Amino acid sequence: MTPFRYSRATDVADAIRQSGDCNTRYLGGGTNLVDLMRETVERPEALVDVSGLSRDIEELPDGGLLIGAGVRNTALAEHRSVRTRYPALSRAILAGASAQIRNMATVGGNLLQRTRCAYFYDDDGSRCNKRLPGQGCDALEGFNRNHAILGASPSCVAVHPSDMAVALAALDGVVHLHGARGERSFPVADLHRLPGDRPDVDTLLEPGELITAIELPPLPFAARSTYRKVRDRSSYAFALVSVAALLDVEDGRIRDVRIALGGVAHKPWRAFKAEEVLRGGPPRAAAFTAAADAELADAKPLAGNGFKIELARRTIAAVLGELAGETA
């Protein structure tokens, strides 16, 4: 691990002040950043500890929730309002990592996890455009079973590893940011970038910008939401494919629907095309499969991950089927 300065932020303003140097990183639970620093994939000169900030979950007057970025994953998953009004979010968090890691990891840090691509991690022996732009990508022709089928580029085929972010993308979550130039916010689904020719840039965050909170809008039909994760081990493994979905059925018609996919792209993949196909139609198996097909029409398999297309197709259909069954 490269030597670094450590300091603790007293509040958001203090954190932003301290982050003046662009080689400073904010430290949440450390569960991903400390690991990457030890692998010398990340080499910040300073860490500003923000893990003590923004640890509240606030009920908003409009019925939504405002989740501080420092809230621990466990605290969010066990929060009563999340469990009952946004169960997909609880389920997604509980499907991720291990209890120990969920106790440490913050909501902000979870969103900013970096890919688990083996070539990205291998600072000593592999080429990776995400680590070092222009170096080349060893995953393209290498082990890419876990890699992207949607939105990848010739320079990067990595996937985003978060489960929580997939649920937040489906639930229309909004991320609140503070930076030197003030505050801003945008949908979680837009936070992460597609790799293009700059896979080193994971998100739209500007240097020094800090995630302060996630807002969940009031979304009554989110009470009928779920998250399904498909993985090689029964637990404690990253998703091959995951699906977060909400389904609002009224009078035999799909009034509204949200779907997001994990494990398939460089970002949590909001399945807008599938939603479009479904809206207004009947909640039937054929429609669910057609919607999945629409979303996956542009999927491009690599040598090792072609199965993900069929897996995603089936999992989307099964999750929607389950929700439709519940609603019926």
Place this chain on the structure above:
Amino acid sequence: MTITVNGAAVSLPNDPRVSLLDLLREDLHLPGTKKGCNQGACGACTVLVDGERILSCLALAVQFEGRSVTTIEGLGMPGALHPLQAAFVEHDGFQCGYCTPGQICSAIGMAEEIRRGVPSHVTSDLSSETIALSRDELRERMSGNLCRCGAHNGIIDAIAETFAPKTALAEAAE
């Protein structure tokens, strides 16, 4: 700058790179907390911080100023074992013994999470206030602690025997 370890206040390291795990093992000579991967993948380094289980290998020690850490050494020693430690011996919940301190600390943290009603991936009804202490619940919640010798059955038996009666009582009281 101090941190409390098993009840005693100790100084935090000057080098912020020192993990809580290495502080315990190398500086404080408390090697009961084990290093199995140093990358948050095996759970052998699990300790309790203010009663909550975390991975000490991914924790920078400086982040834990003022916090109270309990390690396996703080739970019980030969001659005065914690009931869960004794149950591990009785049920042969280990072979080589290397993942064992982490399994035990993790299980104690888990018991508190269950008491608090924290759901898990296998909890079918998220809205329920109480958690049924099924083997599946225990297995899912302990999945962050790898064991390569294959003592999984004995570990779950030891945990079930130690904590199940209390939870059953708690359920009966409600």
Place this chain on the structure above:
Amino acid sequence: MSILKDAKDLLQGAVQGAMGKAVAIAPDSWMPGGEPDPLIAMRHGHVGRPHSRIDGPLKVSGSAPFAAEFPMEGMAYASLVFSPIAKGRILEIDTTSAEAAPGVLAVMTYVNAPRISPPPVFLSGAKAAGGDDLPVMQEDVVRWNGEPVAVVLAETQEQADHARSLVHIVYEARRALIDFAEAKAAGSRTAVFMGEPLHLEIGDADKALADAPVRIDSSYSTPRHNHNAIELHAVTAAWEGDTLRIHDASQLVAHTAWSIAQMFGIDEKQVVITSPFVGGGFGGKCLWQHQVLASMAAKLAGRPVRLVLSREGVYRIVGGRSPTEQRVALGADREGRLKALVHSGTTAKTASNMMAEPFIVATKSAYASETFKLDVRAVELDMLANTFMRAPGEAVGTFALESAMDELAEALGIDPIELRMRNEPEKDPTSGLPFSSRNVTEAWRAGAQRFGWDRRDLVPRMVRDGEWLVGMGCATGTYPYYRMPGGAARITITSGGHATVDIAAHEMGMGTATAQTQVAADRLGLAMDEVTFRYGDSTLPGVVLAGGSQQTASIGAAVSAAHGALVKELLKIAGNDSPLAGLKPDEVASRDGGLCKRDEPERHETYVSILGRARQASVSVEAEAPMPLETQHWSMHSHAAMFCEVRVNTVTGEPRVSRFLGSFDCGRILNPKTATSQFRGGIIMGLGLALMEETQFDERKGRVMNPSLSEYHVPVHMDVPEIDVIWTDIPDPHTPMGARGIGEIGITGTAAAVANAIYNATGRRVRDLPITLDKLL
């Protein structure tokens, strides 16, 4: 011929010709184990009781010291730099920045490393322990991707790890042979295992196969695997004058001491290896470069050195199981009797080791076929040397053979257990030797009943539970009885009646100290707390490998020999005033804290009394175990009937094991509690083998790409159902204590039982491990 030479020849399997035949036809009574061990008849002693581990309280409180936990005054911390190329030369090493980094004491490379000899590679000599025979940091040559090229020593681990990243090396890469297919195309050779070619033909198997009315002919593959003991390989090494002291995590302390002594050109007594607790071994905790590098660095820096490999480091420098590609072809008559058994294929090794994954070994004794054709070919790659991993050969070989038996059963329309029973041999089908004890039929019968095998549908894809298809499968597990030469032990009894048994053996989770204390207590006629079992130290007697499931037999035979010597010595000391006066050693047994006439137990004197009268504070004897000729006189194997119930998700293909039963025939079980754990542990590693384990070796550059416990999947708690184990408990009359090894058999047969259950559930036959969900979609 010296004993050492004997040992060497035997280990290499050289005793195959005239002498081997002589051993085979010699009378039973000439053999070790010719007379049953008297402990077999003793049914009410400590042996057979489910004692909790005597070191349990130490382990559950974190007080059992492991290799990285011995603090030494002035200790420096080491960190390794690994080569990122598979083959080539180091053109330039710049250590200036690393040396200038805070806390750095030294940077060792081939330029300044102490000059030492290459390691004696395992199986090249009685005490050779090296994973390979390559020079350790002596030259500018790189031989595998991951080879250590520099060691950084610093005051703290953090400083060493950082400075490691500052070592700048320029390589000249050369073309390496790392692609298995390419190597096969270039040509393979008949593989050799323990001195024997892995090739055997009986009759004309090809013709018998072609003529057989029913036949199957299938190809199977298994990937690379790593042991992944949770304890990282670690060593704390110090030179105390001319003596090198190493706190190691080792399954062969005596071998390691001798081998390191050879490398440094010193006497083996000048190397002291201690290893009281090993945090899992499975074949991986042997002699690799880290012990040597730490010793070299300690010499260079003049300070004790602690070297704990990173998890990545374990993958880079500790070998694992090699990949295999296997063919099994079975020809049978319509009743299922085997006419031809063909098991062949290819595996990968290196030019620098003597270990070809011997996947046909189990097949040699499995079934009564009229003809056999068994053959293992090997290619040599430019990679880290592969090595022994739990049941080398059998773990992956039984996957192919026992999957094929299931395929044949289906082709015949016969129940797969019945098919196995119809091919049960009377004597060893390839060596012709009698079995020492074989009760696999009993194991099948008991297992089938307990598992509810009769509820299995013969036709696949018949049982559905919601989204899940449910199926049952079975397979035979088997592992040979081994006992390696070199076993020796010392027994000391004090005038207070306390016995100490000393032997350079190992505890890495098997429960050695516990089971051996039980055995020693019975053998000596003492209570458990009157016996101390000391082990894990190379200065103790014996050359004992904790491997090949043979440590129990090896210790048992050595302690039995030492007990014989003890009786002799005590009779001498007892003199004419003892009630034992005039008795010959073979008329005497140990009982109730002393000796007695075997058939007249009241003619007895306690150890306390004997030593008291002689005014001796203690008596101490040491003896060597006899050469293990029994393994050439009988065909000696353990067996298991493995039963699996699996659930496969129809949406996602996820395979999950819901029930498992292992029904074992492993001779007498010394401690049911620890044995249960051993059996389960093997089975659970077998579940990993079946469903998820694979070391991802990038064949473009020879680099392991998942060197971590998050990307190399081993089973987690949620993957492990309750695993039922039962056993016949029929003693083997020809082994010490009537026991055969139990450490490895659990992983054998398991992968096939899972694969066969998956076939029964889904109708899909997967012949390539691991059986991940993408193969079941």
